[in-house]
Amino acid sequence: MGPRQGFFCKCTFALQKKAMLETKANPNISKSTGLPRKRFYRARAHSNPLSDSHFPVPISPSHVDYSLHYPHFFPSSDQSDSSKKIQFADIGCGFGGLLISLSTLFPETLMIGMELRDKVTEYVKERILALRVANPGQNQNISVTRTNSMKYIPNYFEKGQLSKMFFLFPDPHFKEKNHRRRVISTHLLDEYAYALGVGGIIYTITDVEELGEWMKACLESHPMFEALTEKELEADPVVELLSSATEEGQKVARNGGQTFRAVYRRVTPPL
Amino acid sequence: MEDAPIEDGENHKDIEVAPALISVHPAQESVAVTVGSELRVFDLHGGSAVSLVDDSHGPFHKDSIRAIRYGANGKLFVSAGDDKLVKIWSTESWHCICTVSSEKRVTAVALSNDGLHVCFADKFGVVWVVDLDSVDSNQALVNKKAAQMLAHYCSIITSLEFSPDGRFIVSADRDFKIRVTVFPKKPLDGAHEIQSFCLGHTEFVSCLAFVSTSEYPQGFLVSGSGDSTVRLWNISSGSLLDTCEVEMKAGLLESNRRGEDCNSAITDLCTIPDCTMIAVAIQSLQGIVLLSCDLSARTLSIAKVVSIMGETFIPTSSRASFSAGLLWMVSGVSNLRGFDHHSLARVRVISGFNKSNLDPQEFEPIVLEDNEIPGGYKLLEKLQGSVVVEEKVFLAAAEAVKTAMSNLLVKKQYSVEKREFRKRTRNDRKTKQ
Numbered sequence: 001m002g003p004r005q006g007f008f009c010k011c012t013f014a015l016q017k018k019a020m021l022e023t024k025a026n027p028n029i030s031k032s033t034g035l036p037r038k039r040f041y042r043a044r045a046h047s048n049p050l051s052d053s054h055f056p057v058p059i060s061p062s063h064v065d066y067s068l069h070y071p072h073f074f075p076s077s078d079q080s081d082s083s084k085k086i087q088f089a090d091i092g093c094g095f096g097g098l099l100i101s102l103s104t105l106f107p108e109t110l111m112i113g114m115e116l117r118d119k120v121t122e123y124v125k126e127r128i129l130a131l132r133v134a135n136p137g138q139n140q141n142i143s144v145t146r147t148n149s150m151k152y153i154p155n156y157f158e159k160g161q162l163s164k165m166f167f168l169f170p171d172p173h174f175k176e177k178n179h180r181r182r183v184i185s186t187h188l189l190d191e192y193a194y195a196l197g198v199g200g201i202i203y204t205i206t207d208v209e210e211l212g213e214w215m216k217a218c219l220e221s222h223p224m225f226e227a228l229t230e231k232e233l234e235a236d237p238v239v240e241l242l243s244s245a246t247e248e249g250q251k252v253a254r255n256g257g258q259t260f261r262a263v264y265r266r267v268t269p270p271l
Numbered sequence: 272m273e274d275a276p277i278e279d280g281e282n283h284k285d286i287e288v289a290p291a292l293i294s295v296h297p298a299q300e301s302v303a304v305t306v307g308s309e310l311r312v313f314d315l316h317g318g319s320a321v322s323l324v325d326d327s328h329g330p331f332h333k334d335s336i337r338a339i340r341y342g343a344n345g346k347l348f349v350s351a352g353d354d355k356l357v358k359i360w361s362t363e364s365w366h367c368i369c370t371v372s373s374e375k376r377v378t379a380v381a382l383s384n385d386g387l388h389v390c391f392a393d394k395f396g397v398v399w400v401v402d403l404d405s406v407d408s409n410q411a412l413v414n415k416k417a418a419q420m421l422a423h424y425c426s427i428i429t430s431l432e433f434s435p436d437g438r439f440i441v442s443a444d445r446d447f448k449i450r451v452t453v454f455p456k457k458p459l460d461g462a463h464e465i466q467s468f469c470l471g472h473t474e475f476v477s478c479l480a481f482v483s484t485s486e487y488p489q490g491f492l493v494s495g496s497g498d499s500t501v502r503l504w505n506i507s508s509g510s511l512l513d514t515c516e517v518e519m520k521a522g523l524l525e526s527n528r529r530g531e532d533c534n535s536a537i538t539d540l541c542t543i544p545d546c547t548m549i550a551v552a553i554q555s556l557q558g559i560v561l562l563s564c565d566l567s568a569r570t571l572s573i574a575k576v577v578s579i580m581g582e583t584f585i586p587t588s589s590r591a592s593f594s595a596g597l598l599w600m601v602s603g604v605s606n607l608r609g610f611d612h613h614s615l616a617r618v619r620v621i622s623g624f625n626k627s628n629l630d631p632q633e634f635e636p637i638v639l640e641d642n643e644i645p646g647g648y649k650l651l652e653k654l655q656g657s658v659v660v661e662e663k664v665f666l667a668a669a670e671a672v673k674t675a676m677s678n679l680l681v682k683k684q685y686s687v688e689k690r691e692f693r694k695r696t697r698n699d700r701k702t703k704q
Contacts, residue, residue, distance in 0.1 A: 151425065186463075193464040
């Protein structure tokens, strides 16, 4: 990728905003829309969650810098008396489509996207910044972080902090020996159940039937999750976004593919 | 099927240096030491070396033993390690009553307080559980199957501990995390309910122990780490109560120390029963640091630094007995290269931890001479082996153990070019041993 890549990696959001306004020199940003051009941020669809890449990880949830992610809500670094915390997490957020759709649906809710791929994370960062500039007051409640959510969820979120978790079109890891790399598994559901408050909802969708069955089976057999009823699914405005809000979802729709959803609620385990 | 291991950089053909371990029977009826694949037990009650009986073919363990433990009631003993076997022994007959196969190398073991379950953790972060219901001390060898109970995703689990009240099982890993999980009524169905995460360490967590008294029966967790600190935790909430920078506070840092030097890792810690003291082994100290834990104030402080004089002795493992007020330590290693003797072990004992000496300010720990320790020379001959090892070999051993621990647990930092090179040459094929 170009030299711009390294430059943006090092900047904080504030500096990036300044740089964004001076986009004459930046070929990665479209002159007409002010938004970053996806083709400069292409990355392979797969990333190995087993490799210990070196990105900073907060030591604990209290070390997450809210003023960096949501400057509008946290003007200073001093967050001591703030009760506002991130409530929605998009795991493997890709190019950020879902976050942007949710941003206007829940304008007072803080949300974060977690993405393993470096370039894709940078793209989402720039996209959010550009949208904040283009639409003053909007999109201040969404942000992205580069991290491995299979290892570091407890570092970002306190027990029961989240009310929604999203797993849209996760990597299927087709080979049986790679099934353990799947982002939904019985063991990992323990950690997701930890981060989700009772009543919180986990949303999963895929266009790979076998993966859809796998995720559903994992959730069904886990004592801390219970399926939403058809009625509840219909009443939830978020459910429709699962297949339409993201690039991946739109691609599936274009190709006339089928999708497989599993939406579950976090419950108290039976004694 | 093994993927390329995370802790690579090592030639697969190289046999790793393994630290010697020690464990003491709760009522000090026996003492066990492991050096590499050898398990050596001395019966203090009868005053003689123990001959282990194992009906499986070949030596008891075929590769380095990485974890040993006595059960709380003293009836059982567990050993496990790199040969992917977990062996459960009866401490009465010293027969191996049960062998459990693990898919991966085992890094930690724990026994539930009621003696009904054995939990073991493997190198890829899965904690397994075996129920001992149908296992009888007198029965012949039974091969049990273990069930997966919980996992730390792709992380080496360094320590497993049950809480004193048996409600929780605590697991620590090399990704700086400590997870506290509710131990369920049916552990074979999985332990899904996470009580808390104890987060705060800035390097791998190497060891765990519980401090509890009759006044605080639920106990407090203490952890040691590669970041050179010992921390005190409330496991119900996961909150960090106190941090003790052991190396600094104990005055172990040299005045002309370079800033780039790695901190010395805490290699092992154990609680001294019946008093709120913790014995801490740290890589830089030839001896042991005794910390005092104030349970009402919830703080840790240095009580004493006990140096072992007259020889190079950096403990690789230490355990205290419940009844006799003694702290047993071993320093040793196996698979050491470059010397006549590949394996060596040295056992030392510190006394003075009697119930009457509850005030950590007053008590004076005494390092016992060889002829003063229970079991005397006979015990030392059995547990140390009968070779006489030179000083310089012990020095080399200490260095080797330090390097091995670092290679295993510290995440390697690669430059971008090196990382790309490694990705290109990565080979997921199973290596032929």
